[in-house]
Amino acid sequence: MPEWPDLHVLRGRLATAFAGKRVTAVRVHDPLVLRATRPLPEALRGRALADVVHRGRFLVLVFDDNTRLVINPMLSGLFDIVPTDTKIRATTAFALTFDAIGLGGPLKDARDLRYRDETRMGKVYLVEPGASTAELPGFDRQGPEAGALPWNADEFARRARTTRRELRNLLMSGDFVAGIGNAYADEILWAAKLHPKRRVATLDEGELDRLHGAVGATLARAVEVVENELPAELGTKIRTHLKIRGKVGEPCARCGTKIVRTRHGLDEMFVCPKCQPPPKGQLR
Ligand SMILES: [Zn+2]
Numbered sequence: 001m002p003e004w005p006d007l008h009v010l011r012g013r014l015a016t017a018f019a020g021k022r023v024t025a026v027r028v029h030d031p032l033v034l035r036a037t038r039p040l041p042e043a044l045r046g047r048a049l050a051d052v053v054h055r056g057r058f059l060v061l062v063f064d065d066n067t068r069l070v071i072n073p074m075l076s077g078l079f080d081i082v083p084t085d086t087k088i089r090a091t092t093a094f095a096l097t098f099d100a101i102g103l104g105g106p107l108k109d110a111r112d113l114r115y116r117d118e119t120r121m122g123k124v125y126l127v128e129p130g131a132s133t134a135e136l137p138g139f140d141r142q143g144p145e146a147g148a149l150p151w152n153a154d155e156f157a158r159r160a161r162t163t164r165r166e167l168r169n170l171l172m173s174g175d176f177v178a179g180i181g182n183a184y185a186d187e188i189l190w191a192a193k194l195h196p197k198r199r200v201a202t203l204d205e206g207e208l209d210r211l212h213g214a215v216g217a218t219l220a221r222a223v224e225v226v227e228n229e230l231p232a233e234l235g236t237k238i239r240t241h242l243k244i245r246g247k248v249g250e251p252c253a254r255c256g257t258k259i260v261r262t263r264h265g266l267d268e269m270f271v272c273p274k275c276q277p278p279p280k281g282q283l284r
Pocket of ligand 1: 252253255256257273274
């Protein structure tokens with residue numbers, strides 16, 4: 001799923017491409033992902049994009065009348081920036097055509113912002129001007145942005161200690177910090193040399209310090225890589241820089257021990273059995 005670094009970079013790309021431009025056409029190909037009280041074309045045609053906001057696991061397109069499209073890409077939602085005459089893919093849910101670069105430019109320069117979703121699990125909410133986001137599942141109750149934490153190490157530790165959660169659940173809950181999914185939870189815990197099933201209460205000060213540092217450092221590095229590697233047309237997730245996620249059987253980049261895959265509830269997780277020793281009573 002797109003996580004904090006992906007959405008942070010996407011926000012910038014979408015704003016650069018489309019902010020200030022006007023929607024000239026709206027095509028809905030798969031309404032399943034839409035949560036809207038009226039047709040999308042009626043709400044958006046003729047509107048200019050005022051801003052793009054990243055909030056945790058969501059991207060928000062804000063239009064000039066304060067209509068908002070709040071997008072939670074879930075597992076597999078992807079964005080494309082393509083020339084308007086590009087063939088629509090089977091998984092494309094909707095396409096917004098923006099006017100050509102430089103208002104009044106030639107029509108052939110018009111580009112689409114498209115959203116596609118292979119698993120169709122993503123959600124796209126139309127929020128009318130003046131309406132609240134309180135009804136959107138998981139939106140208002142998110143913690144601070146994982147990649148821009150306002151806490152120093154002490155404050156991070158203090159807040160973490162108010163929960164009894166396992167570390168992986170804590171990172172992914174969204175209400176502690178916002179925007180971390182399976183991939184970066186694994187990466188952050190590997191960087192911090194902590195097992196995902198450790199509970200916060202079992203961590204000493206040094207370990208909590210490492211966790212705090214690993215959140216910031218892992219996400220900052222990821223933003224750099226994604227910014228460099230994400231193509232102009234978007235349409236993909238950059239995962240080349242991951243050190244542990246998906247690397248079962250490969251040597252740990254730090255100690256050479258073979259990386260293992262294990263279960264965490266319904267999810268898979270990846271750990272180095274040497275760098276990330278399991279809590280007592282747990283095999284791996
Ligand atoms: Zn290791």
